[in-house]
Amino acid sequence: MSVHIGAEPGQIAPRVLLPGDPLRAKWIAETYLDDPVCYSTVRNMLGFTGRYRGVEVSVQGTGMGMPSAAIYVQELLAEYGATTLIRVGSCGAISDALGLRDVVAAIGSSTDSAMNRLRFDGLIDYAPVADFELLRTAVDVAGEHGVAMRVGPIVASDPFYHPRPDLYDRLAEHGTLAVEMESAALYTLAAKFQARALAILTVSDHLKTGEHLPSADREQSFHQMATIGLETAVR
Numbered sequence: 607m608s609v610h611i612g613a614e615p616g617q618i619a620p621r622v623l624l625p626g627d628p629l630r631a632k633w634i635a636e637t638y639l640d641d642p643v644c645y646s647t648v649r650n651m652l653g654f655t656g657r658y659r660g661v662e663v664s665v666q667g668t669g670m671g672m673p674s675a676a677i678y679v680q681e682l683l684a685e686y687g688a689t690t691l692i693r694v695g696s697c698g699a700i701s702d703a704l705g706l707r708d709v710v711a712a713i714g715s716s717t718d719s720a721m722n723r724l725r726f727d728g729l730i731d732y733a734p735v736a737d738f739e740l741l742r743t744a745v746d747v748a749g750e751h752g753v754a755m756r757v758g759p760i761v762a763s764d765p766f767y768h769p770r771p772d773l774y775d776r777l778a779e780h781g782t783l784a785v786e787m788e789s790a791a792l793y794t795l796a797a798k799f800q801a802r803a804l805a806i807l808t809v810s811d812h813l814k815t816g817e818h819l820p821s822a823d824r825e826q827s828f829h830q831m832a833t834i835g836l837e838t839a840v841r
C-alpha cells in the first residue's frame with residue numbers, strides 16, 4: 607500500500623474516476639460497476655475497482671481541496687500506474703449562463719493555490735489544462751447522451767468560503783464558468799507524470815443566485831456526469 611491508499615499493486619485500474627466525496631465514489635462504484643471491490647478504507651477515503659463495459663475502472667475519493675487531492679493523485683500516478691484520471695466533482699457556478707445540475711468540462715483551471723508557485727519558484731504562472739483527447743471524447747459522449755455539456759475554463763480555489771468573492775466576478779468577466787477545489791492540482795500532476803486528466807463537474811450551487819443542491823443530491827444524483835466520466839474512461 608502507499609501512504610494513504612490501502613491497495614496492493616494491481617488492485618487499482620489504470621483508469622480512475624476521482625470524486626472529492628468518498629461516498630460519491632461508493633455510489634458510483636455500486637451503481638455503475640460490475641463486481642466492485644473496495645480496495646481502500648484508509649481515513650474513510652474509499653476506493654473501489656470494478657468493470658464498466660468489461661473494462662477495469664477504479665473510483666477513488668480525493669477529499670476536498672488541492673492539498674488532499676494531490677496526495678491521492680500523486681500516489682495513483684507514482685505508485686499505482688494510473689494513466690487516465692477523470693475528476694467527477696461538484697462545482698459552484700460563477701457564470702450567469704449556468705444553472706443547477708448543468709454539466710461542465712474544464713478545459714483549463716486557473717487557481718489561487720500556492721502549489722504551482724512552489725513548483726515553479728513563483729516565476730511562471732503555469733496553465734493547468736485538460737488532456738485534449740479525453741476532452742474531445744467527453745464532448746462526443748455527452749453529445750451521444752443528449753447532455754448539453756458546457757466546455758470552458760474554471761477556477762480551482764483553496765478556500766470554499768472565499769475572502770475575496772469579488773475575484774470570482776472578475777474571473778467570470780474573463781470567461782470562467784465555475785469554481786471547484788481540485789482541478790488545477792490534478793491537471794498539473796497529470797502533466798508531470800505524462801498521464802491524461804480531465805475534470806467533469808456538475809453545478810451544485812450558484813454563487814450569484816445562492817441556489818444549491820442538498821448534500822444527498824451531491825452524493826447520489828449526478829448520473830449524467832458519472833455516465834460521461836465512465837464512458838470517456840473506457841474509450
Ligand SMILES: O=P(O)(O)O[C@H]1O[C@H](CO)[C@@H](O)[C@H]1O
Pocket residue numbers: 625626627669670671694695696697766786787788824
Ligand atoms: O463534490 P466534490 O468533488 O468534493 O467537489 C467540490 O465540493 C467540495 C466543496 O464542497 C470541493 O471538494 C469541491 O471541489
Ligand SMILES: O=c1cc[nH]c(=O)[nH]1
Pocket residue numbers: 696697698699766785786787810811813
Ligand atoms: O468548490 C466549490 C464546489 C461547489 N460549490 C462551490 O461553490 N465551490
